[in-house]
Amino acid sequence: MLNEAFILIITSVILFILGIYGLSTRRNALKMLISIELLINAAALNIITFAYYFYSLVSLDAQIFVLFIIALAAAEAAIGLSIFLALHRLYGVPDLDVVSKLRETGE
C-alpha cells in the first residue's frame, strides 16, 4: 500500500488542509494569501500525481492545466499583494477584519 502515488496523494491532502486551516484561523492578508497558494499547489500536485500514476503521459493535458494554474496563481498573487499594500496604507494594519467599508453600519 505504501507506494509513491499514495504518499503524494496524502501530501496534497495535507497541504490542502493546511491551507484551509490557515485561511480559517489567520486574519493577516499575507498569511491568507500564503494559505491560498498552499491550496493551489495542493491541487496542482494532485493533478500531476494522478496524471502520472493513473493515466498515460502521452496526453499532456494535465501538465498544460498545471501551467495555466501557475499563470493564474501568479496573477492572483500580484493582485492580492496590491490589496495587501492598499490595506496597510488605508488602515495601518494588513488585517482583513479591520475592513468595514462594505459592511452595513446597522442604522
Next chain:
Amino acid sequence: MELGLIIGLSVIVGLVALTILSGILAIESGEMMHAVFFLGVLLVIIGELYILLGAEFVGVVQILVYAGGVTVLMLFTLLFIPRTKERLEKPFMRIPSLITVILLLSIILMSIGYVSPRAAVPEIGYENIVEILRNIAELLVVDYKPLIGIVALVIFIVMIASAYISSVKRE
C-alpha cells in the same frame, strides 16, 4: 524490494516530509519574512516533485515563476511596510478550526484508504523529453489557443487592477 526502488521511495518520502514541514512553518511562523521564506522552500520542493514525476517543463516553470517570481514579489511587498509581528487570533477561534481540520483530514484519509493506486508508471527516457516538450508546445498553440487568449486577457486586467489598487490613497 530492489535497492533502486528503496532509494527512490526514500527520496520521495524525504521531499514529502520537507514539503509538509515547510507548509506548517509557513502557516504557523509569526514572523512574516520567515513565512514567505518557508513558502519559497515549499514551492521549490514541489517543483522538484514535478520533475521526479516526469513533468520536467512544469517543474522548471514552477521553480522559475512561482518560487522565483511570486516569492520575491512577496518579499518586496514586505519590504515596503514597517516590520510588524502578526497579530494572532484569539485561542477560542483556533481550537474549533483545529478540530474541524483534524476531522476533515481523517475523513479524507479514510476515503483514500479504499483507493488502491496501481503504479502503471510509463518509462520516460531523456530522449523522450524533447518529444514531450514539442507535444506541449503544439497543444498550447493549437488546442488551447483560446484558453491562452483568455489567460492573457485576465493577466492584462490584473495588471491594470493592481496599478489602480496600489494608487489608492487615504481620504
